[in-house]
Amino acid sequence: MSHKLENILKEKGPIKKIGVIGMGYVGIPAAALFADSDKFDHVLGFQRDSPSSGYKINMLNNGESPLKGEEPGLEELLKKITDAGKFECTPDFSRIAELDAITLAIQTPFADPKALEPDFGALKEGIRNVGKYLKPGMLVVLESTITPRTTESMAREILEEESGLKAGEDFALAHAPERVMVGRLLRNIQEHDRIVGGIDKASTDRAVELYSPVLTEGKVIPMSATAAEVTKTAENTFRDLQIAAANQLALYCEAMGINVYDVRAGIDSLKGEGITRAILWPGAGVGGHCLTKDTYHLERGVKLGTEALDYPQDAESIYVLARRVNDFMPVHMYNLTVAALKRINMDIKGAKIAMLGWAFINDSDDARNPPSEPYKDMILEAGAELKVHDPHVLSYPNVELLKDSNETIEGADAVVIFTGHKEYFSLKPEDIKKLTGKEHTVIIDGRNVIDPDIFINAGFVYKGIGRGDKNSHSITNQ
Template sequence: MPVETAAQAPSTAVDAPAPGATVAVFGLGFVGLPLSLSFAMEGSTVYGVDVLPGLVEELRQGRSLHQESYQGRGIEEILREQSELGRFVPTLDGAWAVSQADTVIITVGIPVPGGKPDFGPLTAALETVGGALRRGQVVILRATVVPGTTEERARPILEARSGLVAGVDFDLAYCPERIAEGRAFEEFRTMPTVVAGVTRQSAERARQAIARVTRAPIEVADHVLAAELSKVAENVQRDVNIAIVQELARVCEGAGVDVREVIALANTHKRVRLLDPGPGVGGYCVPYALHYLRPLAARVGVSLPTLEAARETNRRVPDRVVEVALAHVRRLGLSPAQARFGIWGLAMKDYTNDDRFSPAMEIARKLAASGGEVRAFDPAVHPDHPYPAQTALEAAEGAHVLLVLARQEGMDFADEAPLAALAPGALVLDTRGAYRGLRERLAALGLTYWSI
């Protein structure tokens, strides 16, 4: 499908001021909060909307648990500064926020409980926006969606609620989000992005708004559906690529070869880019991708055997980790109920506080369900989980298996004190390659090492 660059896109007619001076952002989560603050830092006035009173109150008090920073300043410092300047206003009142803004950005996602997309939260946000929409405003859906959502759900809801027509009375566009948590501020600026509108003008107006923050190329796609599909394609590609290295890891384990050495060697090829294996795939994006693609594939009568197989491979990895941990406990002559499991890292990947659908959480739950005692240390993840340990040492103390499931700032793998505190003959089950260079030290301490 031809895609023209932003530079070639038709410019908006007339002298309408570029949108994005006043922005209402719906959803103040991992994407919405740093995006709001990025607009605010560029001088926009941003009304941040969420449905969680506790979150809005926390933000009003200048608090955020997100692990984001920009140019050496943490997100809380940026939040307080922009709030004091009056450029970031968190609110529960979506209709009021829309009434203040020239541009509305919706970063509310589509969860997939039990494998079926739940449009409830997004629909609620669209209804609020539609109910307050004015002529001339720009609405941008900036979330990962089931392809077809912008035209088939967003447009009818917004039009019915407002009595206005998309592409005529107001502009409607889709812009996939590509940031990685922990690098959000940087990547809003530097990551090339894609935008598509229900009309050329909608695409262009949305591009102008996004360009207030994004300095990288903004590709203007011809079709909204192509832009929506491109985001799902990015995510299924990661799912498949991760499944490849998980399978490779099993082969290497059987053959007594270090999979990370194999990957490093293969990646010296200029056109090869194997990813790192780990304890599974979590978070809100990659595991959902197949579920987002299925409805459209079914509609056009296409099956997805490769993608289904990759998803299943990745879904089973946490079970494999649990199996290895329990097998070691049995080798020590213990029942699972007599065992202690220490976990470092509960986040869904390294260096984030995001524990949604985290494979590490799943592993912790399954080990606890086996009857064993589980203590988990993760300085980034909110401590309201059932296994809190305050320090790495506390998690490790007396553990028969120490599982490294996610790396975080402040975890010191060279520190021998927690290792010396493990139970005699304990297993260090390393899913992140954190102890790769320290295997001899582990052996000298009488510890067994297993790595994915």
């Protein structure tokens, strides 16, 4: 093994100046925590000055967060580090040459999941920008979720081609996948264990040095770059599988006329040594950037593997099947809507639908790949009218998002709850009835937000995910 990189890093000294490419849900909190550490001198956040996202530069340099959900502590931390002069956002990628370490937090969607072809265009551009200004002794870390073997192949090749340097000899290269969820970004980075995988020991050790200072309760778990890539894609795939299991159980409970939440509580009650019965929550669908595509990164990694896969012949991957179940839930929400309207002798065509919640997760503005979108498409294709309310999402392509829930609900034939924003938990049947002006208004609950009996007793036609005990209730006349 060559000791060239180890000697270069020893001569360079500790990491003091860090860059983060990608000022989004991952990059912003990461940059803020790096800048808040007394181990590091300065942090640069890199953001293209584009028409769609260039506004973030001034906001961040003024200590303001462009993330518009509830993100505890982030705004205060950004103000602190900008006032201290420890953080700066810039569109000037040539300043990468100033750094000791740089991380890339760039989205990696799939252009065509069926063909297992990811869209690495933005990531490749980011890696090329790093390669152009790469200097000996720098550490490059991919935080983006990627197909296993990407760090060792694509990233390495681009960096070496652009810089003329050799990974593992002249510079360090690693994968340290993000493990955050919106609404708890800072806490997740500090408290979750950090997976760190370098292409060699020197790269791994340098990446451990980078991430250790920002951890409070979490610890660093070192491994190879490919193992780190598999860890990230697999943990999201497992979560998607668990959600799919809960969603399938909810569909079963509806078919059998029972309450899935009773069953869930019963399953969850079995605890003790050697017993693991963790069960997640069913709902209107799975959204976000990660769970909707990381299964396909894992599947693609198998295709690129060094050995043939030994698996039951002609059997579908249980992970891909789980994706299909979760993708079906917005369709099920549509089916519940149609069935509920039929109970009051209404057709979906021409019906007025009020959708509450566009973001894929509660109390957040994260609207990446929301399950609300396929539902919207089905509703409009069926000839219904649709109004959408979300208190956090500011805009979305080709969707008018209302900020007044009363305006959204007014005159509606059906109110459909897609996101568990906290304000929806205080919905009152008398208020909705006054706004709709209908004797019987349909209400579809995709997140177990409301008490069915209160609405049923007020004359509503109710249907909810997993509520087989209530979905065929008698209609109460008021």
